[in-house]
Amino acid sequence: EVQLVESGGNLVQPGGSLRLSCAASGFSVSRNYMNWVRQAPGKGLEWVSIIYSGDETYYADSVKGRFTISRDNSKNTLYLQMNSLRAEDTAVYYCARDGGVRGVIDYFDYWGQGTLVTVSS
């Protein structure tokens, strides 16, 4: 059974850093495209980042230069390192598996339950 479990969300001050984790089971993160998607309180979904099976990464303009996506194949875990955090980064962060295989961001067939990041002083 495919399962994604996020952790690491917390209250952090503006300018601070946080690392989110997403432990996967039932499939290999190294052989799939993996994404982070966030949702601010009461707002819509916002795509954040993707890491392809070949290690290529892409980011939304809103986080580029501040966030880094990575994975540890031995732990079958996806990460999101978030630096220089701002109030507008406050959101529930979901990891999601991309079901596509064509080298594009296609569709998200499995999602985690989400982890809340709050950026506030």
Next chain:
Amino acid sequence: QSALTQPASVSGSPGQSITISCTGTSSDVGPYNYVSWYQQYPGKAPKLMIYEVNNRPSGVPERFSGSKSGNTASLTISGLQADDEADYYCSSYTASSTLVFGGGTKLTVL
């Protein structure tokens, strides 16, 4: 990258059909068939309902269908049921190698 445009809300009675539109541009929806639709209940993770414009994942009822014309994609739900009441989001791959979501549509079943 601006969000795709969806109506903020739609409503329908049980048994009726509704359609939710998702309007993008010639840099996202228009040139790509990588349009997906997600259903989200309050406090829950989104669920994939339609992928690649008009494909249904296993387990999604045939009442859900998708289409695309030009820069606008659509989700149609026929035979509305009470548990279809949720938020719906479209998404599309973009020419910048990123992904953009729609602003979301709240579906109310009257």
